[in-house]
Amino acid sequence: MINNQKTKTPMPIQDAKLRIKNFDEVALGYTLEQAQNEALRCLSCKNSPCTSACPVGVNIKDFIAFIKQGDFEKAYHEIAKTNCLPAVCGRVCPQETQCESKCVCGIKGQPVAIGRLERFVADWYAQHEHNLKAPLSTKQKIAVVGSGPSGLACAGDLAKLGYKVTVFEALHTLGGVLVYGIPHFRLPKEIVFKEVENLKKLGVEFCCDVVVGKTLDVDELKNDGFSAIYLATGAGLPKFMNIKGEHLSGVYSANEYLTRINLMKAYQPTSTTPILKGKKVCVVGGGNVAMDAARSALRMGSEVHVVYRRSEKELPARKEEIEHGKEEGLIFDFLTNPIEVLEKDGFVRGLKCVKMQLGAPDQSGRRRPEVIENSQFIIDCDLVIMALGTSPNPLLKTNTPNLETDKWGCIVVDENLQTSIENVYAGGDATTGSATVILAMSQGKKAAKSINEKLSK
Amino acid sequence: MKLNTIVEKQQLNDTVCLLGIFNPAVATKAKAGQFVILQHENSERIPLTIADCNKEKGIVYVVFQQVGVSTAIINQAKLGDVIHHFVGPLGNHTNTNDAKYACVIAGGVGCAIALPVAKALSQNGTKVDAILGFRSQNLVFFEEKFQSVASTQIVTNDGSLGQKGLVTDVLVENLNKKQYDLVFVVGPLPMMKAVGDITKNCNIKTIASMNPIMIDGTGMCGGCRLTVDGKTAFACVDGPDFDAHKVDFDQLIARNKTYQQFERHAYEKHCNLLNKQ
Numbered sequence: 001m002i003n004n005q006k007t008k009t010p011m012p013i014q015d016a017k018l019r020i021k022n023f024d025e026v027a028l029g030y031t032l033e034q035a036q037n038e039a040l041r042c043l044s045c046k047n048s049p050c051t052s053a054c055p056v057g058v059n060i061k062d063f064i065a066f067i068k069q070g071d072f073e074k075a076y077h078e079i080a081k082t083n084c085l086p087a088v089c090g091r092v093c094p095q096e097t098q099c100e101s102k103c104v105c106g107i108k109g110q111p112v113a114i115g116r117l118e119r120f121v122a123d124w125y126a127q128h129e130h131n132l133k134a135p136l137s138t139k140q141k142i143a144v145v146g147s148g149p150s151g152l153a154c155a156g157d158l159a160k161l162g163y164k165v166t167v168f169e170a171l172h173t174l175g176g177v178l179v180y181g182i183p184h185f186r187l188p189k190e191i192v193f194k195e196v197e198n199l200k201k202l203g204v205e206f207c208c209d210v211v212v213g214k215t216l217d218v219d220e221l222k223n224d225g226f227s228a229i230y231l232a233t234g235a236g237l238p239k240f241m242n243i244k245g246e247h248l249s250g251v252y253s254a255n256e257y258l259t260r261i262n263l264m265k266a267y268q269p270t271s272t273t274p275i276l277k278g279k280k281v282c283v284v285g286g287g288n289v290a291m292d293a294a295r296s297a298l299r300m301g302s303e304v305h306v307v308y309r310r311s312e313k314e315l316p317a318r319k320e321e322i323e324h325g326k327e328e329g330l331i332f333d334f335l336t337n338p339i340e341v342l343e344k345d346g347f348v349r350g351l352k353c354v355k356m357q358l359g360a361p362d363q364s365g366r367r368r369p370e371v372i373e374n375s376q377f378i379i380d381c382d383l384v385i386m387a388l389g390t391s392p393n394p395l396l397k398t399n400t401p402n403l404e405t406d407k408w409g410c411i412v413v414d415e416n417l418q419t420s421i422e423n424v425y426a427g428g429d430a431t432t433g434s435a436t437v438i439l440a441m442s443q444g445k446k447a448a449k450s451i452n453e454k455l456s457k
Numbered sequence: 458m459k460l461n462t463i464v465e466k467q468q469l470n471d472t473v474c475l476l477g478i479f480n481p482a483v484a485t486k487a488k489a490g491q492f493v494i495l496q497h498e499n500s501e502r503i504p505l506t507i508a509d510c511n512k513e514k515g516i517v518y519v520v521f522q523q524v525g526v527s528t529a530i531i532n533q534a535k536l537g538d539v540i541h542h543f544v545g546p547l548g549n550h551t552n553t554n555d556a557k558y559a560c561v562i563a564g565g566v567g568c569a570i571a572l573p574v575a576k577a578l579s580q581n582g583t584k585v586d587a588i589l590g591f592r593s594q595n596l597v598f599f600e601e602k603f604q605s606v607a608s609t610q611i612v613t614n615d616g617s618l619g620q621k622g623l624v625t626d627v628l629v630e631n632l633n634k635k636q637y638d639l640v641f642v643v644g645p646l647p648m649m650k651a652v653g654d655i656t657k658n659c660n661i662k663t664i665a666s667m668n669p670i671m672i673d674g675t676g677m678c679g680g681c682r683l684t685v686d687g688k689t690a691f692a693c694v695d696g697p698d699f700d701a702h703k704v705d706f707d708q709l710i711a712r713n714k715t716y717q718q719f720e721r722h723a724y725e726k727h728c729n730l731l732n733k734q
Binding site: 275 | 541544545673677680682684689716720723727
């Protein structure tokens with residue numbers, strides 16, 4: 001039986017007017033009927049183009065087939081073979097540029113809502129009790145540095161292979177960017193903690209408040225009997241524009257703004273974390289982090305402008321986030337670039353900008369934005385959030401002199417993700433610069449495979 | 458013993474408190490000038506520079522001044538309590554190499570930060586003078602500890618102990634007769650700025666230990682940024698020590714006022730809550 005419906009089964013969502021007053025999840029998830037209705041749109045193509053476009057190679061048509069049959073347990077295990085964080089990926093993956101971009105249904109209509117189905121299966125599984133048995137940990141000790149998506153993916157795969165895995169986290173909460181960065185309304189924190197709990201059941205140990213490179217260094221880990229180390233320390237220092245006024249009170253990096261809100265819970269009335277709530281906020285940038293910061297600011301009660309130097313077509317953020325943001329009242333100022341943050345008594349009073357136009361394509365293939373002469377204007381605002389990406393964290397390199405990094409400071413790895421130090425591997429944003437959750441996960445999995453091959457020799 | 462247990466607690470003056478916390482890993486690693494981050498109950502993450510370590514017993518000493526809600530929460534923790542989160546040692550240690558004659562200048566709670574630096578200098582064979590500034594005699598602490606490693610002068614604003622005036626008054630007098638080749642300064646921003654202005658004219662290398670607003674302390678949030686020599690630097694990974702002649706103090710003085718209003722409200726709310734209890 002095939003469902004010939006041309007469009008995706010709509011996702012139930014919280015009404016925009018209500019949701020900008022809370023931090024609860026926006027997309028509510030498919031019901032069982034909706035999931036099966038959507039699953040029946042899948043044509044089960046022989047060559048599975050969707051799977052080839054998934055960074056971790058989830059066997060998509062088979063897990064969807066199990067949904068059709070109503071066997072959600074099997075559907076989960078089919079996904080879990082290659083993806084240990086399906087509840088996370090179902091919510092935050094940019095499916096439109098990955099699996100769903102290759103879906104045959106997408107040629108004449110909309111592709112199958114693979115991400116929503118993945119989320120449905122993961123949520124169904126989380127709501128049912130399971131006796132996860134820890135595999136026998138008979139193999140060597142492995143240290144994973146960082147508990148973000150890359151570290152968790154690596155730890156999960158190694159634990160399943162029988163290694164004794166310890167994950168070291170610098171912050172006081174596990175989950176890395178999934179916890180400090182991505183807001184609750186897009187990824188509820190309980191989901192991350194549940195995934196961490198599942199890893200604990202697999203025998204993975206977690207140590208918070210340990211900064212590798214400071215509290216412990218790589219050599220000490222080796223001397224402590226860890227046979228291999230995976231460095232998944234994430235992206236690092238937030239980038240700024242180096243324009244006048246960036247040091248004023250009321251200029252945040254997106255990392256700081258989101259960390260205050262998410263990790264330090266500034267959105268809860270009981271929190272002691274200080275945060276400036278602007279009347280009118282400018283978020284500079286157009287990626288997922290910019291959307292997260294902008295939509296958080298809406299929920300903190302601000303009018304929010306997204307200031308982006310290219311046009312709407314070039315916005316790198318996930319489509320659904322842009323659409324949700326528009327519904328919630330984000331104002332987009334496209335082809336606009338800040339040149340100065342204006343001051344009053346040490347605080348922000350406005351953002352001086354210039355208008356841009358798109359010229360010839362640059363190396364990235366996107367049309368290069370160029371300044372239009374005499375186009376200066378001022379956006380009145382009292383808060384500016386810079387969401388311009390990050391440059392690698394210098395901390396680990398400074399304290400690990402023989403760890404090779406490139407001219408930008410990213411850790412250099414070979415095709416197996418091994419660094420310049422024997423049996424020390426690295427992946428995720430620490431090697432690639434800012435990227436996506438799923439790419440970081442795929443590298444974690446790749447490192448696990450490399451470590452297993454090396455240690456099995 | 459459980460990690461992060463409070464094994465010593467001592468009130469140094471009305472608002473300044475010393476905590477000894479059991480954490481052998483940090484105690485073993487810590488060097489002068491480095492800091493830790495504490496987080497307890499629903500407090501913020503509070504960066505505190507390490508005041509001393511007992512490496513044999515695995516104890517890290519920190520000194521803090523109760524100024525807001527978060528430090529009030531820490532202050533309520535009792536001997537034997539376990540601090541929820543304690544991470545370090547963070548930041549770079551103070552570079553004490555090569556100095557022959559150093560002057561360590563500290564104001565108020567900054568004396569806690571200056572003590573390990575004075576010790577490290579002294580152990581390194583450097584001759585050390587210390588100038589410690591307080592508002593009044595009843596606030597003075599660590600005087601004896603400094604005396605064991607440095608020729609120590611106390612300055613109080615009201616003249617109730619030692620010389621009356623400011624640390625800069627004593628520094629200017631000392632500069633007339635002593636040949637310092639290093640000055641280390643820690644305390645309120647205007648004081649550090651004033652010291653930097655004086656030593657810049659005499660061309661004496663001067664290190665200022667900065668303590669800006671910070672969250673993660675590992676180079677992620679960017680909250681602790683400051684301008685040094687015209688460039689953006691991050692206190693957590695590039696500091697906390699910087700060349701006092703190159704730091705833009707005025708900018709930091711303005712930046713540190715960011716949450717003044719917020720904190721006043723939050724603190725009043727917290728105190729009202731305590732009074733009700």
